[in-house]
Amino acid sequence: MSDSQQPEQGLNGMDLIVDGWFHERGVLWPGQAMSLKVEEVLYHGRSLFQDVLVFRSSDHGTVLVLDGVIQVTERDEFSYQEMIAHLPLMAHPNPEKVLVIGGGDGGVLREIAKHKGVKEMTICEIDGDVIKYSKQYLPGLAVGYEDPRVTVRVMDGMEFMLANQDSYDVIVTDSSDPIGPAGVLFEAPFYQKMYDSLRDGGIVCTQGECMWLHLDLIRPLVAKISEFYQSVEYAYTTIPTYPSGQIGFILATKNRGSVRKPARVDRELEKDLRYYNAELHEAAFVLPSFARRAIFEDK
Amino acid sequence: MSDSQQPEQGLNGMDLIVDGWFHERGVLWPGQAMSLKVEEVLYHGRSLFQDVLVFRSSDHGTVLVLDGVIQVTERDEFSYQEMIAHLPLMAHPNPEKVLVIGGGDGGVLREIAKHKGVKEMTICEIDGDVIKYSKQYLPGLAVGYEDPRVTVRVMDGMEFMLANQDSYDVIVTDSSDPIGPAGVLFEAPFYQKMYDSLRDGGIVCTQGECMWLHLDLIRPLVAKISEFYQSVEYAYTTIPTYPSGQIGFILATKNRGSVRKPARVDRELEKDLRYYNAELHEAAFVLPSFARRAIFEDK
Numbered sequence: 001m002s003d004s005q006q007p008e009q010g011l012n013g014m015d016l017i018v019d020g021w022f023h024e025r026g027v028l029w030p031g032q033a034m035s036l037k038v039e040e041v042l043y044h045g046r047s048l049f050q051d052v053l054v055f056r057s058s059d060h061g062t063v064l065v066l067d068g069v070i071q072v073t074e075r076d077e078f079s080y081q082e083m084i085a086h087l088p089l090m091a092h093p094n095p096e097k098v099l100v101i102g103g104g105d106g107g108v109l110r111e112i113a114k115h116k117g118v119k120e121m122t123i124c125e126i127d128g129d130v131i132k133y134s135k136q137y138l139p140g141l142a143v144g145y146e147d148p149r150v151t152v153r154v155m156d157g158m159e160f161m162l163a164n165q166d167s168y169d170v171i172v173t174d175s176s177d178p179i180g181p182a183g184v185l186f187e188a189p190f191y192q193k194m195y196d197s198l199r200d201g202g203i204v205c206t207q208g209e210c211m212w213l214h215l216d217l218i219r220p221l222v223a224k225i226s227e228f229y230q231s232v233e234y235a236y237t238t239i240p241t242y243p244s245g246q247i248g249f250i251l252a253t254k255n256r257g258s259v260r261k262p263a264r265v266d267r268e269l270e271k272d273l274r275y276y277n278a279e280l281h282e283a284a285f286v287l288p289s290f291a292r293r294a295i296f297e298d299k
Numbered sequence: 300m301s302d303s304q305q306p307e308q309g310l311n312g313m314d315l316i317v318d319g320w321f322h323e324r325g326v327l328w329p330g331q332a333m334s335l336k337v338e339e340v341l342y343h344g345r346s347l348f349q350d351v352l353v354f355r356s357s358d359h360g361t362v363l364v365l366d367g368v369i370q371v372t373e374r375d376e377f378s379y380q381e382m383i384a385h386l387p388l389m390a391h392p393n394p395e396k397v398l399v400i401g402g403g404d405g406g407v408l409r410e411i412a413k414h415k416g417v418k419e420m421t422i423c424e425i426d427g428d429v430i431k432y433s434k435q436y437l438p439g440l441a442v443g444y445e446d447p448r449v450t451v452r453v454m455d456g457m458e459f460m461l462a463n464q465d466s467y468d469v470i471v472t473d474s475s476d477p478i479g480p481a482g483v484l485f486e487a488p489f490y491q492k493m494y495d496s497l498r499d500g501g502i503v504c505t506q507g508e509c510m511w512l513h514l515d516l517i518r519p520l521v522a523k524i525s526e527f528y529q530s531v532e533y534a535y536t537t538i539p540t541y542p543s544g545q546i547g548f549i550l551a552t553k554n555r556g557s558v559r560k561p562a563r564v565d566r567e568l569e570k571d572l573r574y575y576n577a578e579l580h581e582a583a584f585v586l587p588s589f590a591r592r593a594i595f596e597d598k
Contacts, residue, residue, distance in 0.1 A: 021332070031358030032539070033320070035332040059330030076511070079587065212375065212539050238537065238545050238587070240331070240511050245544010246537050274589040286582035288378065288537070288574040 013053030013065050014044055022055065022063070024070055028177055029213055029243040034070065036060055036241070042137050047129035050180060054137045060241060062137055064105060066130070067180050072105055073241045074140060081141070082276040083237040083284065084249055085111035088170045088205035089118075090266070090281060091251070091259035095169040096120070099197065101157035102182070102207075103174030104130030109144025112172070114269055121150045128154040158190065161197040168197055173206040178217065186217065191225040191252065198254040204229075208248035211236060211291040219295050222250065231258050234295055235284035237275065249284075260285045312352030312364050313343055321354065321362070323369055327476055328512055328542040333369065335359055335540070341436050346428035348480045353436045359540060361436055363404060365429070366479050371404055372540045373439060380440070381575040382536040382583065383548055384410035387469045387504035388417075389565070389580060390550070390558035394468040395419070398496065400456035401481070401506075402473030403429030408443025411471070413568055420449045425480060427453040457489065460496040467496055472505040477516065485516065490524040490551065497553040503528075507547035510535060510590040518594050521549065530557050533594055534583035536574065548583075559584045 016023050017038055025033040037058040044053045053065040061074025085108050089095050096119045100108050104125035112121050125131055131152070135142040145152065153160055157173070171194050178186040185206070194204045209217055211234075218234065226232045229252035236248040251259050265278040287295070315322050316337055324332040336357035343352045352364040360373025384407050388394050395418045399407050403424035411420050424430055430451070434441040444451065452459055456472070470493050477485040484505070493503045508516055510533075517533065525531045528551035535547040550558050564577040586594070 023334070031336040031356060033334040035322070035334060037330040057330060212537070236537075238511070238535075238543075240543035240545075244537075244539035246539075270588065275587040277588050277591075279585045280587060283582035283585035286578045288579060289569065289576050290573040292576075 011051050011068055013051045013068055014041070016068055017041070017055075022057075022065070024068065024243070026069060026177075026243070028179065032243070034241060034243065036063060036070070036073070043133055045129070047127050049127045052129055052133060054133055064134065064138060066176055069177055070241050071176060072107065072138065072141065074138070076239050076241055077107055077141065079237050079239045079275040080242070080247060081107035081111050082273050083235070084108060084172055084174055084205055084207065086273070086276040087235055087249060087281060087284065088172060088203040088251060088259070089115055090262040090264050090276075090278070092169055092201070092203050093263040097168050097199070098122070099124065099161075099164075099168045099171045101171065101173040101175070101185070102126075103172065105134040105138055105141045106131070106144035107141035108172055108174045109147065109150055110141060111144075113144060113147040113149070114272055119149060121147065122153060123150065124153045124155060124157045124160045126154070126156055158184070158193055161193045165196050166199055169199055169202050171197060171202070171204045173204065175207050177209070186221060188221070188224040192228065195228055195254055200254060201256045202254045203256065203259060204250075204252050206250045208234060208250040210242070210244050210246055211248055211287065211295075212244040212246065215291065215294040218248065218250075222295055225250075225252055229253060230255055233259060233285055234287065234291075236287070237284065310350050310367055312350045312367055313340070315367055316340070316354075321356075321364070323364075323367065323542070325368060325476075325542070327478065331542070333540060333542065335362060335369070335372070342432055344428070346426050348426045351428055351432060353432055363433065363437060365475055368476055369540050370475060371406065371437065371440065373437070375538050375540055376406055376440065378536050378538045378574040379541070379546060380406035380410050381572050382534070383407060383471055383473055383504055383506065385572070385575040386534055386548060386580060386583065387471060387502040387550060387558070388414055389561040389563050389575075389577070391468055391500070391502050392562040396467050396498070397421070398423065398460075398463075398467045398470045400470065400472040400474070400484070401425075402471065404433040404437055404440045405430070405443035406440035407471055407473050408446065408449055409440060410443075412443060412446040412448070413571055418448060420446065421452060422449065423452045423454060423456045423459045425453070425455055457483070457492055460492045464495050465498055468498055468501050470496060470501070470503045472503065474506050476508070485520060487520070487523040491527065494527055494553055499553060500555045501553045502555065502558060503549075503551050505549045507533060507549040509541070509543050509545055510547055510586065510594075511543040511545065514590065514593040517547065517549075521594055524549075524551055528552060529554055532558060532584055533586065533590075535586070536583065
């Protein structure tokens with residue numbers, strides 16, 4: 001197992017399973033690795049875009065791995081899916097049209113579907129294999145596809161947005177890390193395309209990497225997109241099986257102010273949730289001083 | 300390396316280093332493991348109480364391991380030390396006498412020393428070797444011992460408290476996990492001893508394990524001690540090198556109400572901190588729904 005190089009074309013997820021444990025090592029988190037105990041490999045293959053591995057773990061349920069990086073474990077996925085979906089949706093007073101870019105496992109759709117006021121959900125996932133194998137092995141997430149309001153487009157999100165301007169109240173980008181197919185999703189031109197596809201008052205929420213690992217990536221991106229979004233803020237959620245145990249979200253608005261307080265509180269909906277609640281919405285934006293300074297204050 | 304048994308008398312930290320990586324596997328976090336890349340082992344030996352390992356890592360600075368469990372890495376220790384110290388100290392309007400149980404590395408003392416109003420800090424650490432090797436290899440933490448207000452007692456905390464009733468404004472218990480020498484620190488009798496050693500209006504803050512792993516341990520302990528403390532609350536901090544990336548704190552008060560809001564805000568002191576700030580004080584008590592329900596609501 002190599003541990004200090006870029007995942008190459010030839011990365012093989014099976015090589016990361018040694019002595020019955022899957023070891024997640026990557027250039028984005030040098031010198032540290034999360035390991036999960038493997039009970040059984042359920043699927044391994046190469047899609048048009050990436051290495052796809054699905055295994056059943058001893059204690060974390062079924063696990064989806066793309067290019068050697070853990071995307072989902074059944075045990076803790078709810079913290080990510082709930083927060084990336086409900087933070088922007090609850091910050092919007094009346095979201096009707098929602099676009100999901102990436103998110104092929106269906107978990108984000110599952111959460112958006114809990115909002116009765118939403119009329120249309122379109123998902124734009126570039127890798128059809130992620131959808132296919134999630135439906136086969138992660139039914140608890142792929143249940144999101146069963147909602148009649150969902151339209152699935154297997155295509156590039158940038159291309160889709162070019163053809164759909166001023167269309168969405170909320171855009172959620174649920175991407176993998178900025179190495180490989182998702183690299184372009186961490187650059188300002190992608191945020192410009194999302195801006196153009198938002199309706200007035202719209203909100204984007206994107207996977208924003210980890211404040212403990214990637215401040216050098218987050219800071220310039222936030223600075224750059226603050227030039228055209230009206231507000232840009234950073235929240236985070238805890239999730240044990242992502243590197244360093246947390247992941248952040250960039251929330252940016254088109255002609256709308258801060259999203260730090262929810263625009264709506266729905267205690268009925270919260271009964272169906274395991275992570276998000278209105279108080280946690282506000283708390284998720286309160287950053288440790290080192291992260292707040294690095295992202296928003298230091299020059 | 301065994302991965303599903305109790306650390307025994309014979310646990311040898313060196314056995315956990317394989318192919319240049321330290322692997323932290325334990326019965327308290329089955330099926331998952333954090334690994335850190337080792338550059339050089341600085342010390343390994345057995346104290347009267349536990350296996351002590353100190354190594355220099357590739358990306359996380361010097362690392363202290365007790366009985367196979369990571370206690371401190373220089374890279375992220377500040378999030379733990381700051382929160383376990385400043386949450387109770389800032390919740391108290393005028394803390395003068397502070398007791399630390401455990402915390403032999405000195406990091407908690409370092410944080411308490413930042414409070415000018417504190418007149419006495421006593422540390423009661425059972426394992427003198429932890430103090431000795433922290434002074435040798437973790438000077439950035441052991442600097443806490445240099446403050447003239449510090450008194451060091453190498454002895455059992457329970458015994459010390461028996462002889463010091465109604466004495467302290469704040470007691471901080473910075474312990475290892477409830478297997479091995481620290482087991483007794485997670486039981487109600489220990490919390491009763493702390494209660495007796497608090498002055499009126501006093502606050503205890505203890506290492507409270509992880510909401511993602513140990514709700515079955517936290518819930519009954521919180522219920523039990525709520526019978527004699529006036530308020531009992533749970534906060535958490537993010538810390539990448541602890542299991543699942545977070546650790547919690549139990550804060551309990553003797554004849555004082557909620558500690559969720561700081562009693563004091565000190566922006567000058569905050570300039571010296573990298574994690575704690577007054578806004579984060581409040582946010583740290585806002586739990587994800589699954590944890591809030593499990594600890595405080597479900598019967």
